[in-house]
Amino acid sequence: MSDADTTLAQAPASGPSAESLRERIPYQAGLLGVVTLLATGLLVLADALTRGPIAERRAEDLAASLAQVIPASLHDNDLTADALTVTDAEGAPVVIYRAVRDRTVTGVAYQVRGNGYSGAIDVILGVDPAGRILGARVLAHAETPGLGDKIEAAKDDWILAFDGLSLGDPPAERWVVKKDGGDFDQFSGATITPRAVVGAIKGGLALFADHRDALIAPPVRNIDH
């Protein structure tokens, strides 16, 4: 493609005057400016067109991931409607989605994050008012295919073993993988990944314990209908 640079200079010429105009800096700046302006206009338009659909897709994603850890029978509300924000141990905000049936909180769901072998592992965790796990699912990760990806429910039922567990069951010191003296299986060839997930879930349960009273208080609705 090296021949390109040499031949482009002979690109279309509509006369000597046009040629000299194009050599001038103001023309070049103006050309670049106009192109950028048009591009900006186009992007503004596209953003306006797609903003609604993208927000809908995001909401669908959220609803789908919440539905994985909160059974539909547990709530009669829109899970995203009664959300609270609490601060975790490191001071980061965590959005807690609450399942409500007959004005009682029947469960909460929120996202926790662990540091895996190759980056963050996002886990969504559902917890009932007693602090027992309703379900845990990995939402996003970049672990090694075939080794670390057994944390996905689609690949292996390892993650289902967390159902029903709580901070006291098993006892806190056994909330680690077997290699570290705990109760949870690691995978052959991958210890860091399950270790990160177990740690993240344990941290999530601790978060629930810290904020339990605020989280399971019946949600107050301003408008009673």
Next chain:
Amino acid sequence: MSDAAATDTPKPREGTPWARIARDGLWDNNVVLAQLLALCPLLAVTGTATNGLGMGLASTAVLVVSNSVVSLLRPVMSPQVRIPVYIVVIATLVTLVDLFLNAYVHQLHKVLGLFIALIVVNCAILGRAESFASKSPLPAAAFDGLLSGLGFTAVLVVLGGVREIIGSGTLFAGASQLLGPAFGFLEITLIPDYRGFLIAILPPGGFLALGFLLAGKRILDRRAAHRRAIAQARAAAPA
């Protein structure tokens, strides 16, 4: 159009200009197989044939439109600012593709989202703008964009297919998410209970498979040249 097709092959041109453009885009001057461009997105997304197809189609769309726009800008283009202008045009198009994929093909966007932005720095697109579209009328530029894009897509699909079959024993897994439920028939499990051959899916597998593809193209080209030489020799020396 002139010498714009920038063939790296010493062969004399044959056929009409349109056939020439098609042949260059698909085979002789293929973005990957001949120019060895766009390897970063190529190796990154070809874990499955479906991902390759999605990335290829997105790149093709950008190529067609960017080639067309660059060709239309010829009358006002100034050589000194052409590269920034091309970059603005390409970046805008990629952002548009990103937005519309996110809004309307959300499943695919989840898989490719990270790599869509990389289309901006896909040198193949700037390369076609600079070496072909900037010197060609609109129809030829658009056609070149389409065929170069299809050539790129074909390599992505073949590479993704090879890696997917060897690595996971399936073909076109997840195609119904990309193309709609009607294309579910494409999803084939070739080897049931396959335990997977990890390296094919990992980055080294991408390099290995690409190496075999490149070698395969050269063998085919050499055989074709050999056959041509024999035919010419026969024609030159009547029996």
